[in-house]
Amino acid sequence: MVDLQRLIGRIHVAFGERGIGKTSLLRAYQRLAEERDALCIWVTAGESGGLVAQIIDGIREATSSWPQEAAKSVRKHLDELTVTVGFPGVASVSAKSTQNPPVEAVGARALEKLIRTTTADRKRVKALILFIDEVQSADADGIRTLAYAWQHLQAEASDIPAAVYAAGLPNAPEQIADAVTFSERFAYRPLEMLTVGAQVAALREPAAELDVAWESEALELAAELAAGYPYAVQLYGDAAWVAAGRPDAGSTITARNVKTAQTSVDRDLRNLFAARWANTTPNQRRFLTAVAWLQEKSDSVDRADLAEVLDVSSRSLSSVRSRLIAKGLIRSEGHGRVTIPVPGFAGYIRELEDDPR
Ligand SMILES: Nc1ncnc2c1ncn2[C@@H]1O[C@H](COP(=O)(O)OP(=O)(O)OP(=O)(O)O)[C@@H](O)[C@H]1O
Ligand SMILES: [Mg+2]
Incomplete structure (x- = not known):
């Protein structure tokens, strides 16, 4: 993320399974942004009241310490937006009867004005960044309002230094597409498992800061065992550190430490x-x-094979399939193929349940 000079016109959405590092990624962006004196608003979507209400609360809080004069017009627009989205039932009834403007359009204008006024004084606010975690849980009205507001800003005020970074489960793109008919306002990025190099860096660098080294065999083993899953990398880093006796500067973490760590990581x-x-x-x-059983010998599983094993029609699988994707437990690999992506989970299931074939 570079210094923000202008609007980031697309709403960036990173998506991936549970534990793949979505929140960590957003927090890392947030740290960078705060170092550059951006005003950061953090929202974990899905709380009652809806996304826009959460954004209102966030901006209200972030500007609460502003002096009276500076905060005046922000407060005014906060109140205006609150009124607009505050009675969604009433507003949508009247919106239906008059066809337009729909409630989201009114809300979007108010949100747009709020973003404009919050960033009006560049000496006070170098940039405004909205972070939305768990975006798959956001209400459709909220997503629409945000998307329209960004649409307007892009068309009319693209010099405003503002951005939205969101993260969510693998069904986030689908949830967003269901909420808004135009999708070009969003930029999606799937989060993948870590490469060996990234795992090695994640283990080695924090230790190196404390002048503790990792044996190269220890790094290889930990990366192999964690299989790229960030949560497992985190657990290995922690447990190997403990196994090495919370080492002092100058010490080395060994492959034996990693083997010892394996027991506690497996338990976690x-x-x-x-x-x-x-x-x-x-x-x-x-x-x-x-x-889990079908993928024992291949990376992903075909819909027809699944239907055969489960003795049902392949079409009847689609609702359970999409629920599991929404939960982040399986991932779609295209052409109806699916996989259980989190390393170790399929093996865990095979230990628990017999092969249905
Ligand atoms: N790039 C990374 N390298 C190493 N460890 C990481 C990385 N990203 C995240 N982690 C670790 O993985 C774990 C899960 O990360 P995080 O909570 O960000 O995932 P998440 O995708 O938000 O999960 P959830 O869907 O459950 O909210 C944390 O312990 C975190 O420290
Ligand atoms: Mg998270």
Whole structure:
């Protein structure tokens, strides 16, 4: 992210499974932005009241310490937007009867004005950045309002230094597409598992700052065991550090430390998998079990094979399939193929449940 001189016209959405590092990525952007004196508003979508109400609260809070004079017009527009989105039921009834302007359009204008006034004094606000985590849980009205506001800004005020960075589960693009008919306002980026190099860097660099080295065999082993899953990398870093006796400067973390760490990492991952498993319906479990066994010998699983193993029509699978994608437990690989992407989860399921074939 460069210094923001103008509007970032597209709403950036990073998406991926649970534990892949979405929140960490947004927090890292936020740190960079704050170092550059940007005003950062953080929203975890899905709370009651809706996305726009959360943005209002965020801006209200972030500007609460501003002197009276500076805050005056921001407050005015905060209040205006609050009124606009405050009675969605009433507004949408009247919007329906008159056809236009729809409530989101009115809200979008008010939100646009709020963004403009918040950034009006460049000496006070170098840039305004909205961070939206768990964006798949945002209300459709809120997404629409935000998208329209950004549309307007892009068309009419592209010199305003503002941006939106969002992150969500793999169904986020679909949820957003359901909410807004035009999708060119959004830029999507899938988050993948980490490469070996990225895992090595994630393990080595924080230790190096404390003058603790990692043996190269230890790094290789940890990267192999974590298999690119950021959450597992995090666990290995922590557990190997403990296994090495919380080393002093000048010490080295060894492959043996990593092997010792494996027991506790496996336990933590199993707890995580158990919680995810517990959070599924019997129907979803049957589906997951079939995928887990079918993917034992290949990377992804064909829809027709799944239907055969489960003895149902391939079409009847689509609702359970999309629920599991929404939960971040399976990933679509295109052409109806799916996979359980989080390393270790498929193996966990195979230990739990017999092969249905
Ligand atoms: N690039 C990375 N390198 C190493 N570890 C990482 C990286 N990104 C995230 N992690 C670690 O992985 C774990 C999960 O990260 P994070 O909470 O950001 O994931 P998430 O995608 O937001 O998960 P959720 O969907 O559950 O909210 C954390 O312990 C974090 O420290
Ligand atoms: Mg998160």
